[in-house]
Amino acid sequence: MRVIIVGCGRVGSTLAVQLAAEGHDVHVVDRRPKAARLLPDTSRIHFHVGNGYSRTVLEAAGVDHADAFVAVTSGDNSNIVSARTARETYRVPNVLARIYDPRRADIYRELGIPTIASVRWTVHRIHQMLLHRHLSPEISFGSGETLLYRSELPAYLAGRRLTEFDVDGEIRVVEVTRGGHSLIPAHSTTARPDDLVTFAVATTALGRLRGFLDKELGT
Template identity: 70%
Template sequence: MRIVITGCGRVGSALAAQLARESHDVCVIDREQSARRRLPLGFPGRFQVGNGFSRSVLQRSGIAHSDAVVAVTSGDNSNLVIARTAKEVFRVPTVLARVHDPRRADLYEGLGIPTVADVTWSVNRIHQMLLHRHLLPDVTFGNGETLLVRSAVPAYLAGRRLSEFEVDGEIRVVEVTRGGRSLVPGQTTTAAPEDVVTFVVAARCLHRLRAFLGKELGT
């Protein structure tokens, strides 16, 4: 993915580093050159000095060809302007913003801009929303390290034991909804067409679950 991150504070720098490690094309914008020091040595992405709400700065970042924009500056007003510009002017497919004042979250949501809050939780949540949109968690635990995720079972997996979907220490099947009724599966319970399965999954392993289910999800 081509991702533009505006704001190189704790959230922006941590998110940029994680995405770069996963070989995404990342451009980070911050108005202070000194913010570059927050990125790891050898950071393979680009760093651009400027105000993220400036259209010319955004254009130089390559926003016109980006897949996602993440607004995580220190100001809610700036994040809103950046997010709206990315969404309404440049038509970026995925736009996310950090909100510092929870009372403003409804304003963002009313404009169709998903929001996140808090530092550690924000990095995990933004990462999930960017890369695993089909598997957004119903519940998160701790700082987002463990997730509760529900997904329909792809047709090609029907007839297989649900225990085969598990990976020790990473993915567990904890519930199945079948025909409107919920059940706790046993070791020999097999998947049926139209089952909805609840997984407990380590956030760092969400990509593995996504790959397993991806054929049906089209991701």
């Protein structure tokens, strides 16, 4: 996969190194030549000096053949212009952008560009770790409205059908890891001791899920 990353700060450089280690073709764009010092000397990472919305720079980075584009500079305006250019001008199929002002998320959403809001994400994660410490977050969807969480089931629930734990529109059991093997539960699948269960849960229902699990966990 060819990925273009605009912004070679800590986030951009770390992402570039990880993607390169996984075998991807990474092109990093930054207007500061010295930013290249954050990158290792590898044939899988290519550094380009310039603005992420410059067509000359983007075309030199191979934007016409890019599979993904990530804008993670320190400026919201630069990120949105770069992301729009990649999406609207070059039709890059997967475009992501970082924002510092969460109020701008709606602008990106209207453009069909998924965003990562640093402040909101950090606060959300701290809140989850404080109040939902028995739940291990796996992934979030949209702007964080729906989440996947994993947790060991309390022992007293063994023998009950997993579908009994569903709450319409709020909580649903979508996977069970049992004895090291994963399965999609059928309507008749019953819980067993030591089951590790994956819940799809609405953010607004996290307290309800936590209360349900903590009843047995004793917190």
